[in-house]
Amino acid sequence: MSGPALRQLHAHRAIHEGGLSGAITKTEELMQHLRDGEHETAQLAADDLIDYWKTRVISHAEAEESGFYLEIAEENPELQEAVTMLTRDHDLLRIIMKDLEELREEEGLSPAVLQKFYALQIVNEIHSRDEERLLFPDEN
């Protein structure tokens, strides 16, 4: 899905903004269920949030790596280093998600697990900002 959307800053930024705002909303809902003592609903919300990160954000990263990043680096070899750094950001999202799921198996929705949901938000926010800046140098 390296469609033309990824190559246009406007459309690409909209994907980032939509992805992050959905994650923020779903994280807030999860926290509210925990504050309200609704533990079963909180577990379902956590399942939904993990699925959201995988299908909306990590899948976006994978689409970039399998098309957009390769094209950019081929067309602009000077952007290869940026592509490598941005791919590491994607790796961090995948690592945090893997750790989150493993820890949740052991601890349930512990404070450490909840922190990882916020860590995903922070890494993703910085990554999107840098991707928009580094890969669209003529449009910033």
Ligand SMILES: [Fe+2]
């Ligand atoms: Fe990305």
Ligand SMILES: [Fe+2]
């Ligand atoms: Fe992106």
